Amino acid sequence: AQSVTQPDIHITVSEGASLELRCNYSYGATPYLFWYVQSPGQGLQLLLKYFSGDTLVQGIKGFEAEFKRSQSSFNLRKPSVHWSDAAEYFCAVGANSGYALNFGKGTSLLVTP
Amino acid sequence: GAGVSQSPRYKVTKRGQDVALRCDPISGHVSLYWYRQALGQGPEFLTYFNYEAQQDKSGLPNDRFSAERPEGSISTLTIQRTEQRDSAMYRCASSTVAGGLPDTQYFGPGTRLTVL
Numbered sequence: 090a091q092s093v094t095q096p097d098i099h100i101t102v103s104e105g106a107s108l109e110l111r112c113n114y115s116y117g118a119t120p121y122l123f124w125y126v127q128s129p130g131q132g133l134q135l136l137l138k139y140f141s142g143d144t145l146v147q148g149i150k151g152f153e154a155e156f157k158r159s160q161s162s163f164n165l166r167k168p169s170v171h172w173s174d175a176a177e178y179f180c181a182v183g184a185n186s187g188y189a190l191n192f193g194k195g196t197s198l199l200v201t202p
Numbered sequence: 203g204a205g206v207s208q209s210p211r212y213k214v215t216k217r218g219q220d221v222a223l224r225c226d227p228i229s230g231h232v233s234l235y236w237y238r239q240a241l242g243q244g245p246e247f248l249t250y251f252n253y254e255a256q257q258d259k260s261g262l263p264n265d266r267f268s269a270e271r272p273e274g275s276i277s278t279l280t281i282q283r284t285e286q287r288d289s290a291m292y293r294c295a296s297s298t299v300a301g302g303l304p305d306t307q308y309f310g311p312g313t314r315l316t317v318l
Contacts, residue, residue: 093244123306125309131311132205132206132293132309132310132311132312133245133293133295133309134309135306135307135308138306179244179245181244188297188305189235189247189258189261190235190237190245190247190307191247192244192245194242194243194244195242195244
């Protein structure tokens, strides 16, 4: 069965610093990978997705992620974090059954001045 | 345009009562998914529909949980004889069907269920 691991429960970065959120997956075939962001009191918003092709994908709000098959990873990056990026970030893999998403437990991002 | 809407946004009920949670997907979206999110966890798949057909209900925890989408649009998730462990955020998502490939799932704001 597929699974997603987000090793970091909480991450704190200074505003303007770079960010990398880790995501590892376990899946036998080519995975369909997603990053979602959840702000307090808000729904889940898609940041970016990978289905095939170029392994470096660009998303909204200046985020990017790189699919590395050899490492079973799909880490999310941003060169310069803004205070408004403080939120919960979820990595997910699309499953076989109708592509229902299998989510990681999330990483909570805190941005300090 | 309107996104996925869910109602009620908050529901407080007593143990043993039945609750019905509603999801109104984006117009024209074929697939509809239900997830449950416990505090501090990621969303967990419950069930999904293509049009009015329930394709997979393997994520429903037990037979107290059921879902329907009779006209292929609005869906209702029903929990009978609620228990305190059912307390969670219930999220609905919808997507188009894109040639058999997965498509972006658009999530609603969720319904926060609290069972006392």
